[in-house]
Amino acid sequence: xxxxxxxxxxxxxxxxxxxxxxxxxxxxxxxxxxxxxxxxxxxxxxxxxxxxxxxxxxxxxxxxxxxxxxxxxxxxxxxxxxxxxxxxxxxxxxxxxxxxxxxxxxxxxxxxxxxxxxxxxxxxxxxxxxxxxxxxxxxxxxxxxxxxxxxxxxxxxxxxxxxxxxxxxxxxxxxxxxxxxxxxxxxxxxxxxxxxxxxxxxxxxxxxxxxxxxxxxxxxxxxxxxxxxxxxxxxxxxxxxxxxxxxxxxxxxxxxxxxxxxxxxxxxxxxxxxxxxxxxxxxxxxxxxxxxxxxxxxxxxxxxxxxxxxxxxxxxxxxxxxxxxxxxxxxxxxxxxxxxxxxxxxxxxxxxxxxxxxxxx
Numbered sequence: 043x044x045x046x047x048x049x050x051x052x053x054x055x056x057x058x059x060x061x062x063x064x065x066x067x068x069x070x071x072x073x074x075x076x077x078x079x080x081x082x083x084x085x086x087x088x089x090x091x092x093x094x095x096x097x098x099x100x101x102x103x104x105x106x107x108x109x110x111x112x113x114x115x116x117x118x119x120x121x122x123x124x125x126x127x128x129x130x131x132x133x134x135x136x137x138x139x140x141x142x143x144x145x146x147x148x149x150x151x152x153x154x155x156x157x158x159x160x161x162x163x164x165x166x167x168x169x170x171x172x173x174x175x176x177x178x179x180x181x182x183x184x185x186x187x188x189x190x191x192x193x194x195x196x197x198x199x200x201x202x203x204x205x206x207x208x209x210x211x212x213x214x215x216x217x218x219x220x221x222x223x224x225x226x227x228x229x230x231x232x233x234x235x236x237x238x239x240x241x242x243x244x245x246x247x248x249x250x251x252x253x254x255x256x257x258x259x260x261x262x263x264x265x266x267x268x269x270x271x272x273x274x275x276x277x278x279x280x281x282x283x284x285x286x287x288x289x290x291x292x293x294x295x296x297x298x299x300x301x302x303x304x305x306x307x308x309x310x311x312x313x314x315x316x317x318x319x320x321x322x323x324x325x326x327x328x329x330x331x332x333x334x335x336x337x338x339x340x341x342x343x344x345x346x347x348x349x350x351x352x353x354x355x356x357x358x359x360x361x362x363x364x365x366x367x368x369x370x371x372x373x374x375x376x377x378x379x380x381x382x383x384x385x386x387x388x389x390x391x392x393x394x395x396x397x398x399x400x401x402x403x
Contacts, residue, residue: 048081050129050400055121055137055149059088061290062095064243065161066134068218068319069198076393082400085128087121089114089138099244114138118145125152130403133192134159136184143187150191155403158192160185160202163312194399198317199338216395217341218319222388225326227380229298236366239269239300239329241320243288247273252306252334256358257281264366271296297327301372302365303349305333306358318342325383330375332361342387348379 056066074084090098094110097103118138122145125131131153138145150156189195189209197203198217206213238260240250250270260266261281270276271286271293286296303324307313314337321342324331331349333339345351350361365372385391 049083050081051083051127052077052085052130052132052400053121053125053128054084054086054132054134055089055118056086056134057089057136057139058095059090059092060086062092064319065317067290068220068322069161069216069317070132070134070159070396072219072221072389073393073396076389077396077400080397087117089117089136111139115145122148122152125149126154129154130400131156132159133157133188135161136188138184140181141184142181143184146184146187146191150187156192157194157196157399157403158188159196160189160206161198161317163201163205163314193403196399199314199341201311201314201337214395214399216392217387218317218322219387219389219392220322220326220383222326222380222383225294225323225328226298227326227328228376229328235265235267236372237267237269237299237301238304238362238366239271239297239302240304241271241288241293241297241323243272244275247276249306249308250276250304251278252308253304253355253358254278256355256362259359260362260366264363266366269296269299293323294327297323297329300324300327300329302362303329303331305331305339307334307336307339309334309336313337322383322387325379325387328376328380330365330372330379332358332365342382344378344382348375348382 057063058066060071061067077084091110091113094114097106115138131149133156137149186209189206192210194212194214195206195210196214196216197206198215203213203215242250257268257278258281261268267284268281269284269286272288274285274287276283276285305321307316316338318338318341321331321333321339325348331343333343333349333351335351335353339351343349343351352358352361
């Protein structure tokens with residue numbers, strides 16, 4: 043690389059503090075050390091404070107959420123005064139959450155170069171179950187502005203590439219990735235009971251409820267344990283669920299308790315924007331996966347190799363029973379999952395893609 047293209051400063055504008063959100067952790071946050079090692083100075087400015095992030099998707103806390111949002115806007119106004127000091131402004135999802143793209147226009151006007159990293163179909167304006175009253179404040183105009191006016195756009199799915207390509211032809215596809223080395227393999231399972239696990243959040247646990255009847259059948263007919271990580275309030279009538287509280291420190295250890303990973307999705311537009319970050323984590327941990335045969339899941343799961351892609355209740359039951367009762371198949375698919383992650387979804391396999399984008403600007 044020409045040396046004059048390095049020693050640049052990058053300001054990352056993102057919604058969440060470092061280490062809190064899967065969309066950030068399983069994408070660009072893993073590369074900060076690599077960027078710095080390659081001559082880039084990196085500074086991160088989240089919209090939310092640590093306190094705001096802890097309550098934003100919880101029920102209640104209305105006044106604390108309002109105060110947290112006001113604080114986020116003040117942080118963004120501070121960013122306006124320093125944006126011109128950076129060579130690249132790297133925006134993830136949005137700069138501010140509500141209203142027309144006024145702050146976005148100002149950041150763009152003051153930026154030398156801007157990269158927009160879009161994840162999920164954020165232009166649809168969805169909100170969490172406890173914050174539906176703010177839906178009317180969200181606008182696709184912010185997202186469309188960022189796509190149109192950025193010097194380069196990063197996408198992680200075909201659906202996002204198709205949508206973003208309508209506004210900007212300077213696109214790169216970089217999938218959800220994982221630092222595979224952080225996941226000890228093979229994991230040692232102490233229990234003889236087969237553990238079926240799901241990892242997600244309070245906003246995505248509704249997808250697990252799509253297979254309630256499947257889980258009830260398996261719990262009644264097989265010696266299994268069901269674990270749910272990421273939603274401390276998850277319940278399923280008649281089924282004993284072990285809830286695992288998510289923390290960055292315990293995430294990998296908890297994932298390694300799983301023998302089989304679940305990834306159900308609804309056949310709706312929003313699901314086609316999902317980048318498969320949880321699938322990548324399952325694979326890094328060497329876990330075979332059973333997932334809905336839908337859109338982005340085909341990019342990550344090879345049916346019969348590192349997991350099963352299924353449609354309908356009976357296929358869910360049949361494939362899970364096969365894995366529950368066949369230890370050697372679970373082991374083989376788990377090995378294939380790990381291999382796929384190392385070859386396709388590791389930080390090492392994708393680091394050069396970010397550097398190539400930076401060096402184009």
